[in-house]
Amino acid sequence: MTEDIPLFRQYYSKETIVKIKTDIESCLNDSILMFGPRTEDLEKKFAGLIGVKHAISVNSCTTALTICLSYFEIQSRQILVPSASFITSVSSIEFAGGHPVLVDTKSDSLDLNIDDLEKKITPETKGVLWVHLLGHINKEYDRLKNICRKHGLFLLEDAAHALGSEINNMPAGCLGDAACFSFYPTKILSCGSGGMITTNNDDLADYAKQKRLFGWNHEKGLVDTYGNDWFLDEIRCSILLNHMNDLEYILANRKKLADYYTKYLKDCRRIKILMCDDSVKPSHYQYAVLLNPDIDRDHVIKVFKSKYKIAVKGIYRPCHEEPVFSHLINKDLHHTENVLNKSLCLPFYCGLTQNQQDRVISAILSEIENPS
Numbered sequence: 001m002t003e004d005i006p007l008f009r010q011y012y013s014k015e016t017i018v019k020i021k022t023d024i025e026s027c028l029n030d031s032i033l034m035f036g037p038r039t040e041d042l043e044k045k046f047a048g049l050i051g052v053k054h055a056i057s058v059n060s061c062t063t064a065l066t067i068c069l070s071y072f073e074i075q076s077r078q079i080l081v082p083s084a085s086f087i088t089s090v091s092s093i094e095f096a097g098g099h100p101v102l103v104d105t106k107s108d109s110l111d112l113n114i115d116d117l118e119k120k121i122t123p124e125t126k127g128v129l130w131v132h133l134l135g136h137i138n139k140e141y142d143r144l145k146n147i148c149r150k151h152g153l154f155l156l157e158d159a160a161h162a163l164g165s166e167i168n169n170m171p172a173g174c175l176g177d178a179a180c181f182s183f184y185p186t187k188i189l190s191c192g193s194g195g196m197i198t199t200n201n202d203d204l205a206d207y208a209k210q211k212r213l214f215g216w217n218h219e220k221g222l223v224d225t226y227g228n229d230w231f232l233d234e235i236r237c238s239i240l241l242n243h244m245n246d247l248e249y250i251l252a253n254r255k256k257l258a259d260y261y262t263k264y265l266k267d268c269r270r271i272k273i274l275m276c277d278d279s280v281k282p283s284h285y286q287y288a289v290l291l292n293p294d295i296d297r298d299h300v301i302k303v304f305k306s307k308y309k310i311a312v313k314g315i316y317r318p319c320h321e322e323p324v325f326s327h328l329i330n331k332d333l334h335h336t337e338n339v340l341n342k343s344l345c346l347p348f349y350c351g352l353t354q355n356q357q358d359r360v361i362s363a364i365l366s367e368i369e370n371p372s
């Protein structure tokens with residue numbers, strides 16, 4: 001019987017699972033459930049990986065974004081953010097009291113459209129939330145940095161998809177004033193749910209530590225800002241710390257899988273592979289293609305499921321098409337619509353077999369490239 005091919009599975013090596021089990025048993029036996037040695041080791045190791053002074057663990061990337069945006073005091077100010085992202089890249093701006101201003105992508109890639117971004121800067125603009133969608137870093141990184149410098153804007157990276165991505169050998173997470181990572185189940189590494197802030201800013205690091213524990217100011221011994229229990233507990237820190245040992249293998253495997261798809265799909269006329277510039281080494285968070293405008297994506301998704309037992313899906317709906325953001329101005333976002341609404345993510349995860357990839361490739365060739 002033909003087996004279903006899912007879109008995604010998380011990967012933990014056998015050794016990692018054994019270590020996690022033993023380590024969690026110690027957490028429970030020693031009753032160390034928060035801010036123990038695993039939190040400390042995880043933050044040190046993560047900061048070292050990204051090459052920054054501070055890594056502050058929190059319970060999700062959405063929390064990380066909200067904390068950073070609050071630090072930048074964005075109340076009633078405008079923040080530029082791509083509409084081509086996950087909903088909480090935009091909603092975290094509203095959680096922190098700011099006004100999201102949606103920016104378009106390029107015509108045929110996931111890159112933020114810097115021309116559109118420049119046009120949308122006003123005296124009310126306070127910063128840019130820069131999303132590395134699917135782990136693709138915008139090749140115009142220097143231009144973006146210069147624009148932020150010129151206008152006095154902060155640059156916050158949403159690196160939820162970009163653990164392991166690099167541009168000119170610099171990792172995502174050290175490219176702006178701060179960055180936020182996600183450890184949600186589908187991400188490159190996961191501890192169930194979790195997030196991390198990376199920064200070289202001592203003040204922001206202290207602020208984040210205060211916010212993640214009810215606003216408690218350790219030095220002064222009092223509470224002088226609102227906060228919540230937003231910390232990452234010791235059990236999840238243990239999972240993540242151990243999972244970091246699999247990172248190199250996971251990234252290498254994802255690259256191998258991506259290269260294999262590309263080898264067999266690059267000459268297709270009715271799809272276009274969403275690639276990065278040569279200066280960028282992506283995390284390969286997902287493998288996505290663009291369908292020709294005449295192809296009905298919903299039909300493709302249905303047929304792949306029913307006829308081939310293969311799960312495929314679009315990247316995200318553009319944020320400005322989500323009802324929750326109907327109050328936002330949605331001007332000049334046509335490239336975002338064209339790219340996201342014609343995008344198709346193929347099954348992609350560490351451990352996908354060549355036989356499964358061949359089934360996906362052959363379904364694309366017979367159903368999309370050469371339909372009868």
Ligand SMILES: Cc1ncc(COP(=O)(O)O)c(C=O)c1O
Pocket residue numbers: 059060061062063085086088089131133158160161181182183184194195
């Ligand atoms: C680009 C992006 N930013 C932020 C988030 C939020 O991450 P979390 O679920 O850890 O809050 C996600 C989640 O999928 C995402 O894809």
